[in-house]
Amino acid sequence: MAVTLYRTPTTAADADEIADWLRDRIDESVAVRDRFLDEHRTDELPERFAEARVLSPFERETGNAMLGVVRYEERALDHPERAGGVLYDGAALQRALNPAIPDGERALDHLHVALLDRAVGTWGDHDGRWHKRVNVLGQPALVSIPGLYEAPAKPEAYYEAKRKTALLSGDAPPREVLENEVEGEFLVEGDPRTTEALKGYVLQTVHCWRTGEGFCDESGCRLSNPHRQPGVVAAQLRDPEFCERHAELYG
Template identity: 65%
Template sequence: MVERVTLYRAPTTEADADAVAEWLDERVDAEVTVEERLLGRIADDDLAESFAGARVISPHDRGTGNTMFGVRRYEERALESPDRAGGVIYDGLAVQDALRRRLETPLDHLQVPLVDRVIGTWGDHDGRWHKRVAVLGQPAVVSVPGLYEAPAKPEAYYEAKQSYALLSGDAPPREVLEAEVDGEFLVAEDPRTSEAVRGYVLAAYHYLETGEAFCENRGCRLYDAHRQPALIEAQLREPAFCEQHADRYGVPSDGE
């Protein structure tokens, strides 16, 4: 039984860990606390090497890792100054293992680091890496940029983004994409980030508490969306939960 949940901030992102913790505290029978950024607190040379070793080299190559000196130095700087990191996908299970080895992780104390890194898992069914929002377990790793990058956006989004970049040389502002693309989706620094990340943190708790992973009902906060419209439906639309999970986690403000 989970008695404590510790949520770690990701200060370079839009995710408000305190707001997420307050929401979670209303729904679970556990003490919920928030601490500062985990990666900065436990950073050492070995952790930088672990991140270097967890780098995804190619979308279709199961092997990971580049521990050359320059890559290790990059990871050291990224741990110290996270605003300098980006453009890399990491094996989420390897990252989880590296954090597990540095934390005391009894099963009654769930630890959930919000991270500013993009994580992925290997798909044996199709022989390629897939970006993920969360890797459940102990600790549970929740990737904030994964909210924007893991679930696929409408095809028109990528076409509009490419056209804008060809004309201007820059990435288009969010409002430009929203005006040109039919359908809702999350983008970097989206003000809805904190709202969207809540369901993944709750899923981490639910998994450790019950052994059940994500819900199969796409209208539930515990649903693991693979496309942006489904993520919007699951995390930002009412009702918040399917009937089964509303009985366990729903409160009146969820619209149940």
């Protein structure tokens, strides 16, 4: 059994450090490769990305395959630093990326985990809207770096301070300013704690692959899935790392 983790070139995530951490906790071999979208590029991917675009937060239907949008996705694949501001259906991206995996590596005993510089989401039947996600479990498993900052909700004071500063200066305030002005703990783009926080989200994809289980119900466990940023900080950056049950597996 094997796990392959893919780097993302445009973010603060260190795939090699995450892989070392995983090797200390699981028996399976862990390899690191360059960006998934470079390693397993196919001619169909730009159109498939265009088809996976979320058009509205409240519309289930996705996709805009107009020529200009497909051309944008081609440029984004070639120059990932230019991509951004788009939400993609995570399940649709999985369906698009799975056939790109080589035939010999698509068996159930080999998990591929792609660190992505794209925002991904899943549709909520319970409230009729899209929700950004940090990860999407499955094959390949997707771990969204923008999702780490954007999916779990920050304190309302954060959004208010960001709006106020943007109105005055025309730009978003630096992370250090927001952390000083806003009570509570949260992660923002480029946060130096990004790699540490992502370790648990990558392990969640491996845990699901190994056991068939989803997220842990115990808050504070690295395998839990908090919906607010303070919960993410508590689960991924504070001790203990795991609840009692999962500490037996990964502690």
